[in-house]
Amino acid sequence: MTMDDSPASLRGLRLRWGWMTVMLAVLLAAMVAGITIGPAGISAGQVVAELVGAGLAGRPSTLSGIQQAIIWEIRLPRVVLGGLVGCLLALAGASYQGVFRNPLADPYLLGVAAGGGLGATVVIALVPGAAATMMPIAAFVGALVAVALTYTVGRSMGGRSAVSLILAGVAVAAFFTAIQTYIMQTNADTIRQVYSWILGLLATTGWSEVLVLVPYAIVCGIGLLLHRRLLDVMSVGDEEVDSLGVSATRVRITVVIFSTLATAAAVAVSGLIGFVGIVIPHTVRLVIGVSYRSLIPVSMIAGAAFLILADLVARTVASPAELPIGVITAFVGAPFFLIVLRTTRRYVM
Amino acid sequence: MSVEVRSLTVSYLPGVPVLADLDLEVATGEWLGLLGPNGAGKSTLLKAIAGLVRHSGSVELLGTDSTSTPRRARARAVAFVPQEPMIPLEMTVTEYVLLGRTPHLSYLGREGRRDFKAASSALDLLDLGCFAGRKMSELSGGERRRVVLARAIAQEANILLLDEPTGGLDIGQGQKALGLISYLRSERPMTIITAMHDLTLAGRFADRLVMMAGGRIIVAGSAAHVLTANYIRDFYQADVEVVRVNGGLAIVPVRNGSQ
Numbered sequence: 001m002t003m004d005d006s007p008a009s010l011r012g013l014r015l016r017w018g019w020m021t022v023m024l025a026v027l028l029a030a031m032v033a034g035i036t037i038g039p040a041g042i043s044a045g046q047v048v049a050e051l052v053g054a055g056l057a058g059r060p061s062t063l064s065g066i067q068q069a070i071i072w073e074i075r076l077p078r079v080v081l082g083g084l085v086g087c088l089l090a091l092a093g094a095s096y097q098g099v100f101r102n103p104l105a106d107p108y109l110l111g112v113a114a115g116g117g118l119g120a121t122v123v124i125a126l127v128p129g130a131a132a133t134m135m136p137i138a139a140f141v142g143a144l145v146a147v148a149l150t151y152t153v154g155r156s157m158g159g160r161s162a163v164s165l166i167l168a169g170v171a172v173a174a175f176f177t178a179i180q181t182y183i184m185q186t187n188a189d190t191i192r193q194v195y196s197w198i199l200g201l202l203a204t205t206g207w208s209e210v211l212v213l214v215p216y217a218i219v220c221g222i223g224l225l226l227h228r229r230l231l232d233v234m235s236v237g238d239e240e241v242d243s244l245g246v247s248a249t250r251v252r253i254t255v256v257i258f259s260t261l262a263t264a265a266a267v268a269v270s271g272l273i274g275f276v277g278i279v280i281p282h283t284v285r286l287v288i289g290v291s292y293r294s295l296i297p298v299s300m301i302a303g304a305a306f307l308i309l310a311d312l313v314a315r316t317v318a319s320p321a322e323l324p325i326g327v328i329t330a331f332v333g334a335p336f337f338l339i340v341l342r343t344t345r346r347y348v349m
Numbered sequence: 350m351s352v353e354v355r356s357l358t359v360s361y362l363p364g365v366p367v368l369a370d371l372d373l374e375v376a377t378g379e380w381l382g383l384l385g386p387n388g389a390g391k392s393t394l395l396k397a398i399a400g401l402v403r404h405s406g407s408v409e410l411l412g413t414d415s416t417s418t419p420r421r422a423r424a425r426a427v428a429f430v431p432q433e434p435m436i437p438l439e440m441t442v443t444e445y446v447l448l449g450r451t452p453h454l455s456y457l458g459r460e461g462r463r464d465f466k467a468a469s470s471a472l473d474l475l476d477l478g479c480f481a482g483r484k485m486s487e488l489s490g491g492e493r494r495r496v497v498l499a500r501a502i503a504q505e506a507n508i509l510l511l512d513e514p515t516g517g518l519d520i521g522q523g524q525k526a527l528g529l530i531s532y533l534r535s536e537r538p539m540t541i542i543t544a545m546h547d548l549t550l551a552g553r554f555a556d557r558l559v560m561m562a563g564g565r566i567i568v569a570g571s572a573a574h575v576l577t578a579n580y581i582r583d584f585y586q587a588d589v590e591v592v593r594v595n596g597g598l599a600i601v602p603v604r605n606g607s608q
């Protein structure tokens with residue numbers, strides 16, 4: 001046999017360009033839908049003409065000033081923010097699953113989001129004048145403490161069991177949430193701001209949140225994309241990874257830091273949005289296979305498209321009122337999580 | 350010498366050595382069989398040689414001190430197959446075998462033509478080419494063992510450490526697994542150390558046997574020297590008869606009290 005005449009055997013090693021293209025098309029469609037749908041009465045054709053013609057080609061816009069402002073200053077930043085948050089949460093979920101060898105790992109279920117939430121709440125409530133750029137850093141510290149606690153408690157409870165890690169995550173999340181609630185109650189003037197943020201929101205004030213998030217997205221995206229092959233290596237267990245000349249601990253710490261940073265940055269700008277990190281990688285895995293070489297990039301694109309569409313539902317389903325996006329992702333994600341939980345026994349843990 | 354171990358001591362708990370002041374030499378190209386009851390320290394010895402457990406004393410691999418050798422260079426010298434490898438069931442056979450190329454890649458590197466060729470020839474060597482595109486979940490226990498061995502072969506290490514290579518296999522599959530290892534040795538220059546429970550098979554295949562108990566080497570030498578009813582009674586608490594069959598030894602269990 002040569003490698004060239006056995007394409008099936010190598011399918012996991014090659015980037016699945018076909019699926020990448022399909023997902024990019026879905027993402028573009030989701031973006032156009034996200035910018036188009038709403039009370040302003042702008043058609044999809046006008047949106048595409050504005051983005052491509054005026055935005056990319058530099059031709060004069062055919063829209064009114066208000067319509068241009070709606071597209072460029074309200075809807076596009078919100079869609080881009082949703083895409084970035086979805087991309088980061090799906091990326092973090094897939095990476096946690098690989099590095100913990102646990103199909104249930106998810107930024108929300110591991111308590112990482114709660115840790116990030118606590119960090120961000122501390123900033124909102126106790127340092128009200130702090131710059132928005134402080135939020136991701138505070139969230140990162142909280143998230144890192146949470147994931148370290150979850151991993152330590154989970155290991156002490158049940159070794160490699162998938163469920164024990166999640167139970168530890170639930171306990172850690174409950175603890176962090178309790179502290180967060182206490183801080184909120186003792187800082188009543190900021191309670192509304194924190195509360196609306198907890199439920200997850202993508203309301204933006206122009207491009208500022210996007211600009212906060214972009215550097216984190218670039219760093220975490222590149223960092224984790226470079227670890228795709230090593231996430232495949234991690235699937236054989238720590239001892240065998242070490243015997244293959246790679247420090248499993250080093251890979252785990254590096255990937256956890258990048259994933260936690262991605263989660264914290266997403267949480268800091270959008271609040272707690274659950275289940276994206278479990279729904280997207282699992283769905284992608286069912287379609288393209290288990291290799292992280294393709295799973296990571298395809299999940300990033302799929303996560304972006306998913307959250308843009310979830311946000312679209314959140315702001316249109318009860319219009320003119322707006323539902324928190326976390327409610328929409330939980331509606332989809334919670335049943336999905338139960339299905340994954342039921343099938344977890346199939347996995348070698 | 351391929352492997353030279355001096356005053357090796359390993360403790361998982363303070364003051365409770367699993368290996369105690371152990372010395373061992375394995376010549377280049379030799380097949381050494383490690384024997385001993387459960388808890389004798391066979392697996393720990395293999396892991397210490399592979400650099401997977403903390404130890405005191407020295408382990409030299411191909412004349413170089415193991416502890417001062419970088420992890421990746423060490424993995425290019427020694428391939429280790431554990432007793433119960435963790436198998437990613439959804440991976441294809443080729444993807445799994447290519448993991449054996451990890452020590453030849455930089456930390457963030459990717460496989461190249463040479464790596465695909467090495468994986469391909471490992472599959473060919475073990476007659477697994479027809480399984481290349483199959484998922485690991487679709488293979489039988491014996492086939493998976495062969496694929497794990499192929500991963501170790503793809504590692505292109507000169508020293509191969511196998512913990513219970515016949516574990517979980519029926520008598521035929523076990524015989525085939527050891528036959529394969531023997532065949533590999535005839536194809537490539539390799540030093541092989543296997544920890545084994547099947548004394549008869551160990552006596553048939555290994556060049557030299559080492560009997561361990563309580564973290565120490567009790568006796569070492571040829572099968573005829575090590576596989577005696579007395580040693581087996583003393584260290585395994587088993588009543589056996591050792592009979593000579595077709596130029597080799599067979600260990601035959603005897604019912605207690607009927608000898």
